[in-house]
Amino acid sequence: MTVVAAAVAVPWHRSHIYKALAGIVFVLIALQYLSGAIDRRSIETIFTINTSRPPQQARALVIYGPAGSLASTASALMGTNNEIDDNEDEDEDEDDLSIGDGLDPLNGNSSLTSNNSIKHQSNVSNIMHIAPSISSSGSNNSNNSTSIGLTSTPVNNNNGSNNISNSNANNNATSSSGVPRCPATPPNLVGPLAVSKTPPNLQAMEKAFARVKQGGRGAPDECQSRYRVAIVIPFRDRFKHLMTLLYNLHPILLRQQIDYQIFVVEQDGTWQFNRAMLMNIGYVEALKERTFDCFIFHDVDLLPENDKNIYNCPQQPRHMSVAVDKFSYKLPYSDLFGGVSAMTTQHFRLVNGFSNVFWGWGGEDDDMANRIKSKGLHISRYPANVARYKMLIHKKEKANPKRYEFLKSGKKRFQTDGLNNLQYEVLDHKHLKLYTWYLVRLTPPNQPS
Numbered sequence: 001m002t003v004v005a006a007a008v009a010v011p012w013h014r015s016h017i018y019k020a021l022a023g024i025v026f027v028l029i030a031l032q033y034l035s036g037a038i039d040r041r042s043i044e045t046i047f048t049i050n051t052s053r054p055p056q057q058a059r060a061l062v063i064y065g066p067a068g069s070l071a072s073t074a075s076a077l078m079g080t081n082n083e084i085d086d087n088e089d090e091d092e093d094e095d096d097l098s099i100g101d102g103l104d105p106l107n108g109n110s111s112l113t114s115n116n117s118i119k120h121q122s123n124v125s126n127i128m129h130i131a132p133s134i135s136s137s138g139s140n141n142s143n144n145s146t147s148i149g150l151t152s153t154p155v156n157n158n159n160g161s162n163n164i165s166n167s168n169a170n171n172n173a174t175s176s177s178g179v180p181r182c183p184a185t186p187p188n189l190v191g192p193l194a195v196s197k198t199p200p201n202l203q204a205m206e207k208a209f210a211r212v213k214q215g216g217r218g219a220p221d222e223c224q225s226r227y228r229v230a231i232v233i234p235f236r237d238r239f240k241h242l243m244t245l246l247y248n249l250h251p252i253l254l255r256q257q258i259d260y261q262i263f264v265v266e267q268d269g270t271w272q273f274n275r276a277m278l279m280n281i282g283y284v285e286a287l288k289e290r291t292f293d294c295f296i297f298h299d300v301d302l303l304p305e306n307d308k309n310i311y312n313c314p315q316q317p318r319h320m321s322v323a324v325d326k327f328s329y330k331l332p333y334s335d336l337f338g339g340v341s342a343m344t345t346q347h348f349r350l351v352n353g354f355s356n357v358f359w360g361w362g363g364e365d366d367d368m369a370n371r372i373k374s375k376g377l378h379i380s381r382y383p384a385n386v387a388r389y390k391m392l393i394h395k396k397e398k399a400n401p402k403r404y405e406f407l408k409s410g411k412k413r414f415q416t417d418g419l420n421n422l423q424y425e426v427l428d429h430k431h432l433k434l435y436t437w438y439l440v441r442l443t444p445p446n447q448p449s
Contacts, residue, residue, distance in 0.1 A: 179223060179224045180223050180224065181223060181224050181226060182220055182222075182223035182224060182225050182226055182257040183223075183257075184226070186255060186256050186257045186310075188255045189255055189256070189307045189308050190255075190307055191306055191307065191308055192305060192306050192388075193248075193252075193304070193305055193306060193307060195248060195303045195304075195305055195390050196244070196247060196248060197244055197303075197390075197392065198244075199243050199244055199246075199247030199248075200247075202243065205243065205246070205247055205434065206433040206434060209250050209251075209433075209434065211254055212250055212254075212433065212434060214431050214432070214433060215261060215289075215431035215432070215435070215436040216246075216250075216261055216262035216263075216432070216433075216434050216435035216436055217260070217261045218250065218253055218254050218258070218259075218260050218261075219258075219259040219260070220254075220257040220258075220259075223257060225257055225258055225259035226257075226312065227258055227259065227293050227294065227312045227313045228259045228260075228290075228291065228292050228293045229258050229259065229260045229261075229292060229293065229294055229295070229296060229311060229312065229313065230260070230261055230263060230282070230283075230286040230287075230292040230294075230295050230296070231249075231253075231260060231261070231262045231263065231295075231296045231298055231311070232263050232265060232278075232279050232282030232283065232286065232295055232296070232297050232298065233245070233262065233263065233264045233265070233282075233298050233299075233300050233435075234265055234267070234273075234275045234278035234279055234282070234297075234299070234300070235264050235265060235266045235267070235278070235300055236266055236267045236273055238300050238301070238394065241300045241301050241392050241394065242264065242300050244303065244392060245298075245300055245301075245302075245303060246262070246434050246435065248303045248304065249262075249298075249303075249304065250262075250434070252304060252307045252311070253311060255307055256307065256310055256311060256312070258311055258312060260311070261286070261289070261290075261292075261436060262434070262435040262436065263282045263285065263286050263435065263436045263437075263438065264435045264436070264437050264438070265278040265279070265281050265282045265285070265438045265440060266278075266437065266438065266439050266440070267440065267442060268427055268439055268440060268441045268442075269441060269442075271359070271442065271444070272359040272360045272398065272400075273359070273360065273361075274356070274358065274359050274442055275358075275364055276353075276354035276355055276356060276358050276364035276367075276368075277354070277356050277422065277424065277442050278440070278442075279297045279353075279354055280353045280354050280356065280418065280419055280422050281422065281424055281438065281440055282295070282297075282438075283295055283345075283348060283353060283419070284419070284422065285426070285429075285438055286436075287345070289436070291345075292345055293313045293344065293345060294312075294313035294314070294342055294343060294344045294345055295342070295343055295344075295345065295348055296311055296320070296340065296341070296342045297340070297341050297342075297343075298340050299321075299338075299339050299340065300392075301391050301392040301394055302321050302324065302339055302340055302389040302390070302391055302392075303389060303390045303391075303392065304340075304388070304389055305388040305389060305390060306385075306386050306387075306388055308386050309382055309386050309387050309388070310382075311342070312342075313342070313344055314342050314343070314344070314380055315380070316377055316378055316379070316380040317337070317341065317342070317343045317347060317372050317377055317378075317379055317380065318341065318342040318343075318379070318380045318381065318382075319336060319337050319339075319340075319341050319379050319380070319381050320339070320340040320341060320342055320381075320382070320387055321338075321339030321340040321341075321387065321389045322381050322382065322383075322384050322387035322388075323384040323385070323387055323388045323389070324339065324388075324389045324390075324391050325388075325389070325390050325391060326391045329384060329388060330384075331381075331384065335366065335369045335379065336365070336366075336369070337365045337366070337368050337369040337372070337379060338364075338365030338366075339365075339389070340389065341365070341368075347372075347375075347377060349419065350375055351368070351371040351372060351374075351375055351377075351414070351418070352371070352414060352415060352417070352418030352419050352420060353418040353419035353422070354367070354368055354418060355367045355368075355371075355406070355410060355413065355417050355418060356417055356418065356421065356422060357406050357413075357417060358400055358403060358406060359400055359444070360398050360399055360400035360403075361396060361398060361399045361400060362399050362400055362403045363400055363403030363406060363407055366407055367406070367407055367410045370407070370410055370411065371410075371414055374411065374414060423442075423443035424440045424441060424442050424443055425440065425441040425443070426438060426439070426440055427439045427440060427441055
């Protein structure tokens, strides 16, 4: 009897018990994974190294500003009132937006064209810095003979992780006129906000935003802003969404004490939408108005929910729309750089802007993430409880069937596809009250083989 018991007990050595328990755990995980109870990406990322940050850094928050202001900035960002209930109402259908019928940026036709056009083609051999050549007085750009001033600027191909534009450094100096610099942490921030999806009509909005100057420019009166920021919105056929974004965004930017200007770049024609080219154009055209320390590229359908998500200039490229309600306020994947993103003027020029080959939905933001990493930079983010956005409902653009192919071969085109082969035609240009508007016709570059 003892021999039989011993024979039975032999297979159940301690190591066998551990193996059996491990097998049960893996079976349970597999069942939950297949049933969708666990987000597949969350499991996959456990076994993936996030190369969007330097390996030696393990931080969830990147603080910007002078060293002396780190504590106050962190305190403001991580305040106890930052949490917002995840169970908020679903997005309303865009047909319910109560904006005045018949209103558009050009009094009846948001795609109004003009015979006065400007053709632009960047020099292919060099990444060019666009010299300011248009007055910011608010007049329309309607002279056929207007030249686009291009001056060649050498690009620093070294690691740009600590590079900040010279103009930004100047902005951080004490003003010679005696006006004090704005504090590193704006004093009038409120934190979580109630997003409005039903703005008033255009005339009421223009009257309400008395502090906004022609062309969608805003700046603090009480102090000298630390940053001069251009906000570029790629756009076509979404005027209601544009008005909703402006209604929510202008008050936030004014409270953040930023010297800013909003540029809306509208694509003409019926070609597939090319978000990346429109953002490249916004960069080029904005720098002809005046110098900017950094650029924020902003989808028209994303509404910020927290004014502590500061629209300032990052030391590293910053992905701002970290937590979007459509994705249950979770980051879909670690290298995401779409939606709302910020880059210094110098960094954007360093990576040669966005690729121009992504027609239709998808791919251009992932290609930009690859460009950022190729230059030794990394993607920074604010915490998810601060960098929150609501997405307006809209019809999804047709996906680019070649986006994965272009992504795979993108590294070979970083130096030849972007700002330095950008071709377009400015059909119209106006400084409206709430934004500066460009209507452009895109010239498709040669598709990569």
